Amino acid sequence: MKKSFKLENLDCAHCAAVMENGIKKIEGVHDVSISFMTRRLVLDADEGRFPEILKEAGVICRRVEPDCFIKE
Amino acid sequence: MSVTLNKKQRRSLYRIIAASVFFAFAVLLSANGVYPKLYSSYAEFLLFLAVYLVIGGDVLLRAGKNILHGNVFDEHFLMSVATIGAFCLGQYPEAVAVMLFYQIGELFQSYAVEKSRRSIAELMDISPDHAYIERDGVIVSVNPGELQVGDHIVIKAGDRVPVDGVVIAGSSELDTASLTGESLPRYVGVGDQVISGCINISGVLHVRVAKPLSESTVTRILELVESAAGKKAKTEQFITRFSRYYTPAVVAAAVILAVIPPLLLAEPFPVWIERALIFLVVSCPCALVISIPLSFFGGIGGASRSGILVKGSNYLEALSKTDTIVFDKTGTLTRGSFSVTEIHPVGMLESELLAYAAHAEAYSSHPIAVSLRAAYQQTVSTSDLTDVSEHAGHGITATYLGRRIAVGNAELMQELGVNTEKDSPSRQGIHVAVDGRYAGWLVIADTVKPNAVYAVAELKKLGIRRVVMLTGDSSDVASSIARELGVDEYYAGLLPQDKVSVMEEILTKQRAGKTAAFVGDGINDAPVLSRADLGIAMGTLGSDAAIEAADIVLMDDDLMKIISAIGISRRTMHIVFQNIVFALGVKFLVLILAAFGVANMWEAVFADVGVAFIAILNAMRTLKIMR
Numbered sequence A: 001m002k003k004s005f006k007l008e009n010l011d012c013a014h015c016a017a018v019m020e021n022g023i024k025k026i027e028g029v030h031d032v033s034i035s036f037m038t039r040r041l042v043l044d045a046d047e048g049r050f051p052e053i054l055k056e057a058g059v060i061c062r063r064v065e066p067d068c069f070i071k072e
Numbered sequence B: 001m002s003v004t005l006n007k008k009q010r011r012s013l014y015r016i017i018a019a020s021v022f023f024a025f026a027v028l029l030s031a032n033g034v035y036p037k038l039y040s041s042y043a044e045f046l047l048f049l050a051v052y053l054v055i056g057g058d059v060l061l062r063a064g065k066n067i068l069h070g071n072v073f074d075e076h077f078l079m080s081v082a083t084i085g086a087f088c089l090g091q092y093p094e095a096v097a098v099m100l101f102y103q104i105g106e107l108f109q110s111y112a113v114e115k116s117r118r119s120i121a122e123l124m125d126i127s128p129d130h131a132y133i134e135r136d137g138v139i140v141s142v143n144p145g146e147l148q149v150g151d152h153i154v155i156k157a158g159d160r161v162p163v164d165g166v167v168i169a170g171s172s173e174l175d176t177a178s179l180t181g182e183s184l185p186r187y188v189g190v191g192d193q194v195i196s197g198c199i200n201i202s203g204v205l206h207v208r209v210a211k212p213l214s215e216s217t218v219t220r221i222l223e224l225v226e227s228a229a230g231k232k233a234k235t236e237q238f239i240t241r242f243s244r245y246y247t248p249a250v251v252a253a254a255v256i257l258a259v260i261p262p263l264l265l266a267e268p269f270p271v272w273i274e275r276a277l278i279f280l281v282v283s284c285p286c287a288l289v290i291s292i293p294l295s296f297f298g299g300i301g302g303a304s305r306s307g308i309l310v311k312g313s314n315y316l317e318a319l320s321k322t323d324t325i326v327f328d329k330t331g332t333l334t335r336g337s338f339s340v341t342e343i344h345p346v347g348m349l350e351s352e353l354l355a356y357a358a359h360a361e362a363y364s365s366h367p368i369a370v371s372l373r374a375a376y377q378q379t380v381s382t383s384d385l386t387d388v389s390e391h392a393g394h395g396i397t398a399t400y401l402g403r404r405i406a407v408g409n410a411e412l413m414q415e416l417g418v419n420t421e422k423d424s425p426s427r428q429g430i431h432v433a434v435d436g437r438y439a440g441w442l443v444i445a446d447t448v449k450p451n452a453v454y455a456v457a458e459l460k461k462l463g464i465r466r467v468v469m470l471t472g473d474s475s476d477v478a479s480s481i482a483r484e485l486g487v488d489e490y491y492a493g494l495l496p497q498d499k500v501s502v503m504e505e506i507l508t509k510q511r512a513g514k515t516a517a518f519v520g521d522g523i524n525d526a527p528v529l530s531r532a533d534l535g536i537a538m539g540t541l542g543s544d545a546a547i548e549a550a551d552i553v554l555m556d557d558d559l560m561k562i563i564s565a566i567g568i569s570r571r572t573m574h575i576v577f578q579n580i581v582f583a584l585g586v587k588f589l590v591l592i593l594a595a596f597g598v599a600n601m602w603e604a605v606f607a608d609v610g611v612a613f614i615a616i617l618n619a620m621r622t623l624k625i626m627r
Helices: A013-024 A050-064 B007-032 B037-068 B075-088 B092-123 B217-228 B234-265 B269-282 B286-305 B313-320 B329-333 B350-360 B367-376 B410-416 B452-461 B475-485 B496-508 B526-531 B544-549 B560-595 B601-623
Strands: A002-008 A029-035 A040-045 A069-071 B131-135 B138-142 B152-155 B165-169 B172-175 B186-188 B205-209 B308-310 B322-328 B334-345 B385-391 B395-400 B403-408 B429-434 B437-448 B466-470 B489-491 B515-520 B534-538 B552-554
Touching (some): A013 A029, A013 B234, A013 B286, A040 A050, B007 B037, B007 B092, B037 B075, B037 B092, B075 B092, B075 B269, B075 B601, B234 B269, B234 B286, B234 B313, B269 B560, B286 B308, B286 B560, B313 B322, B313 B515, B329 B334, B329 B466, B350 B429, B367 B437, B395 B410, B410 B429, B437 B475, B466 B475, B466 B496, B496 B515, B496 B526, B526 B544, B534 B544, B534 B560
Parallel strands (some): B322 B466, B466 B489, B534 B552
Antiparallel strands (some): A002 A069, B152 B205, B172 B186, B308 B552, B334 B437, B385 B395
């Protein structure tokens, strides 16, 4: 399943790359891409585990940039 | 330039101003030596430490947090180590100044990024915010998302068309510039399709909704452009990978620089530690990490504004390397509609011949009939027309004003026992007979688009090595059109599946590092579009399959869009390389100078945030549209 989200308070381009790499490693993620310019996160992951994966991705984002969060 | 800062940026600005004043005060005090002798060094240290904490406290905090999370090599960490190092060496003013400059640079950077994000958002501001729907004779304003197929909406002058639909009453002119880049308004009347995102300029239009918002053009364009960033160009991927190695490498070099030379050369540690700290400041790859994706996005955004949708940075990169362009003929190089190109009457006037032909074909909807009526230019009256009968595949016979008219190919003439002239063409012509006597022939052909010859010449000028034309037409027709256009090669008599194999053959002959693009109008080109290195669909806002299969979508069928698309792609790549060379050049220069002890902290800070700022400004140039 592929879905697009908005990353609020994404301020650093390097962080976006770090987040992308981190999320890629979550189990069940087929592909992920973060665009720093549009603050958009496109997540392609297993349908069954999607909500959990999204949650984990949120944790990764916060860890890289403390006030950054994923918005639908 | 109006400056609007967000909350975070404003806070940062106030802090920078406060710290600057405080800093100037501290520098003055220490320069004049006003401290009581005994306490001077302590007082100085405390004063600068206070300024340092005001300006750099958050950086220290972030660095600490990130280390706890296992991300050691980020810019906060590097800045913290560099400035704390400077403090330890007793260079208080330098430490504070470096942090101050870093923060000013960050503010500029954040402002520039925000501004470019906003210009992109503006570019994308084509979605309608309301729609007027007619319910039981009353017009109410609704959210465009609520509209359903079949609804009757009213579009007032000055409003955006909310969803795709068909005009059922009224007429007006539409400004399609934000979709197609075309500045001339387009006239629409009853029965015409209207595309969402256009602006209604003059009259009131009553429109029946053909697609809900989620399937309308406006939504599709926004989705295409927004998800474009997902497909990253090779250069972009390279930079991300590069920066992953670059920072640790420079940090390792810094450690070596701090330890080895003093031990080997028996020189004082502080000198080399300072040089190592400069290395740390320079090591941040921000300039590249921000400016390269920004350049690509700017290019994509600028292109979309001129009616060229690029589905990913990788395609923009591929387009800049295209040296072979393969065109599907019909609808791309030619109009895809027939028109009368030659009239050869025998024993009557041209206008007479045309009048007979147009009237005989008055009821037919065959493309040839349509072109005959279009060429006649006057209204075709059917009142004097009787006995119309169609001879399938051959033509039509009818009685008009009491005369027997036959319009059709050579077979029809033969069937009716009419002798055609010797020099009349046997295949391409449409023959006309009146009362059993041969009256002449007309040539009906698919005409070349007005600017096609010019466009092919321009492509050559841009350095496109091969321009190829594919067509299902016979070899005769293909060769004359190919000659007229000036294309290098043509393949005629192709079925749709043949086009794929021809494309494959062309692809195997491509030189390494160069790409071959296919341009088609998309109606049955989807397989070739997806097979080519780069599929360009033309004038196909309506065709879903083509939009799916193509990598680049031109919103109208203007061939010159290909020229501008290539121009935009090359310009973008040019700016990308400028930034790579500039950023790495300055950084390496400062690193070398620092290793020999020539560069100071100030230059190091410039090599970090200054370069990033300049690179961002440069990247923003890609947003500008070329005409």
